[in-house]
Amino acid sequence: DQQVKQNSPSLSVQEGRISILNCDYTNSMFDYFLWYKKYPAEGPTFLISISSIKDKNEDGRFTVFLNKSAKHLSLHIVPSQPGDSAVYFCAASGYSGAGSYQLTFGKGTKLSVIP
Amino acid sequence: NAGVTQTPKFQVLKTGQSMTLQCAQDMNHNSMYWYRQDPGMGLRLIYYSASEGTTDKGEVPNGYNVSRLNKREFSLRLESAAPSQTSVYFCASSPLTGRETQYFGPGTRLLVL
Numbered sequence: 001d002q003q004v005k006q007n008s009p010s011l012s013v014q015e016g017r018i019s020i021l022n023c024d025y026t027n028s029m030f031d032y033f034l035w036y037k038k039y040p041a042e043g044p045t046f047l048i049s050i051s052s053i054k055d056k057n058e059d060g061r062f063t064v065f066l067n068k069s070a071k072h073l074s075l076h077i078v079p080s081q082p083g084d085s086a087v088y089f090c091a092a093s094g095y096s097g098a099g100s101y102q103l104t105f106g107k108g109t110k111l112s113v114i115p
Numbered sequence: 116n117a118g119v120t121q122t123p124k125f126q127v128l129k130t131g132q133s134m135t136l137q138c139a140q141d142m143n144h145n146s147m148y149w150y151r152q153d154p155g156m157g158l159r160l161i162y163y164s165a166s167e168g169t170t171d172k173g174e175v176p177n178g179y180n181v182s183r184l185n186k187r188e189f190s191l192r193l194e195s196a197a198p199s200q201t202s203v204y205f206c207a208s209s210p211l212t213g214r215e216t217q218y219f220g221p222g223t224r225l226l227v228l
Contacts, residue, residue: 009155042222043207043220044219046216096163096171100163102160103160104160105157105158106157107156108157
């Protein structure tokens with residue numbers, strides 16, 4: 001039972017255009033969402049996050065949108081650059097008891113930005 | 116400031132062998148985590164330690180044990196390795212509760228024959 005779903009395993013975008021990566025979740029108790037970027041043979045690196053009290057968060061070329069009623073978030077990259085080619089993981093934070101939280105990850109979307 | 120470090124980078128085991136994966140962080144974080152990543156599966160939590168002296172099971176704990184040796188170090192042990200444990204293992208840490216950003220190490224690639 002996947003609680004965080006990234007339904008597109010891969011996405012190809014031309015350099016300079018917008019990349020839109022989507023993520024859906026089922027657990028209404030999730031209240032904090034993150035995007036991680038992963039290059040081959042490296043660990044995931046944090047990209048951007050959003051709290052459930054917001055519907056948008058921007059950081060340079062990266063914007064995350066959250067639609068709580070639809071349990072949907074998306075990551076927009078504008079403009080896309082070849083260096084953005086990586087696997088992007090959506091993650092959701094939920095309370096796991098005793099004051100601690102766990103992250104639940106989606107399966108990832110491989111973004112290829114074509115020069 | 117190295118962040119999160121993991122050793123070894125790569126290991127080959129035979130079925131039934133044991134080994135310990137080491138993880139250390141120098142960011143003074145309270146919480147530490149072990150994940151595994153399999154093709155097409157994303158990252159799945161094996162065990163975590165919310166603070167020094169505590170450990171808890173994650174989504175896929177069977178076949179693993181952990182030790183939070185001190186605030187810096189969190190090890191993952193495979194007592195009797197199985198081919199199903201072939202995976203890439205990532206250690207992560209976060210400042211306080213885990214609700215904040217988690218910071219990942221570079222990973223250990225494990226092959227069990």
